[in-house]
Amino acid sequence: MSIKIMGTGSALPELVVTNKELEQMMDTTDEWITSRTGIRKRHIAVTETTTLMAVKASEIAMKKAGIEPEEIDLIIVGTVSGDKCFPSTACQIQEALLAKNAVAFDINAACAGFLFGLTIADAYFQSGRAQTALIVGAETLSKMVDWKDRSTCVLFGDGAGAAVVRKTDTGMLHIVQGSDGTRGHVLACDNRPVNTPFTRRLFTKEFFARASFAGESFPGAACTREFSGDNLSAPDYLKMDGQEVFRFAVRTVPKAICQALEKAGILPDEIQYFFLHQANIRIIEAVAKKLGQPMEKFPTNLQKCGNISAASVPILLDHVNREEKLKRGDKIVMAGFGAGLTWGAAVIIW
Ligand code: ACO
16 A cells, blocks of 8 residues: 555746845845855745645646545645644645545644655555545745845745645555754744733843842743843744754755665665755755765756745656656655754655
8 A cells, every 4th residue: 555646736926036136135146046055046925825826736736636626535734834823724725625525734844844744644544544635835935034134035935836645556655754853943933922911021131130040940931032022023034054954954865765765675776756855956966976876866946946845845746747757657756854853755656
């Protein structure tokens, strides 16, 4: 028993922002961005929302798969940038698609979201809880980055990718997943802080002075940003230690891919394509080198799309699928890695 990808879809915002345009907005250069990351442009949402893009990508994937909305019994969305805290993006997609028989929920595994979604779908299939799943990665990261921070805002883009997957007896799926919460701080974005009449009354400078004098500790202290009473409702943005993330990716991804291949009893040479999370061309080159595989086996679209977190693997899959480069029976690898830290690698037969 395993998983087969029946159809893929993707949607990108209309507006394309080039590195040259960013040069006009901040102290950066096309040369810096391209040489450090490979990224030349990205799509940025203006009127599009995370849900709208996710619905569009899902509709295309369902059409390609040739399935009706009622056939979907599971909708999983990987996202860190949904339009609402609740209802989930998955439930909003369910409503838009009229997929009335589905169980729908979001997961937060950042750039590994699509891989985590695939793992959950597999578990549902194996336990007999579902037959057909819609797995979506959808992000509007442009609203999470600080457009005054040139070290992060140039890296990301917006978009959504989707895949309809089905339980089969003939396919194959071997997945490796991992998490390391101890290094969560290297790539993080705070949610809105607790800001009620009670916290404002409690968190005074005198309170902190008293607490530290008495050697007390309390969980709220760790979560409270630079305290000044007024800034409790200020938005927070994505923060990243780029070099740490780079080291994590280059160390972890080849290992996870090798573990997944070993579970499947397949050699890297037998793989047609490696679909890696599109964070940075130098990470992809390093992984290819460690696996001893040519770059031709590693499709990329980061040059045109930037890093779209959970959406990057399904969008790339759809782009290659649309070019009709995948044949039934091809063995492929997908791998995602990101905030958490989280990572996942899967081997499947197309
Ligand atoms: N334009 C021009 N200069 C810049 C820019 C920019 N956009 N951003 C940073 N700089 C400057 C810095 O200020 C610094 O200047 P200084 O030497 O005068 O202090 C200099 O460039 C070098 O900065 P570093 O942060 O050391 O640059 P680095 O070579 O590490 O490259 C990068 C940064 C591209 C982020 C790199 O660390 C990387 O590829 N990391 C991988 C992380 C990644 O891809 N994350 C994506 C999100 S995470 C994920 O999807 C898993």
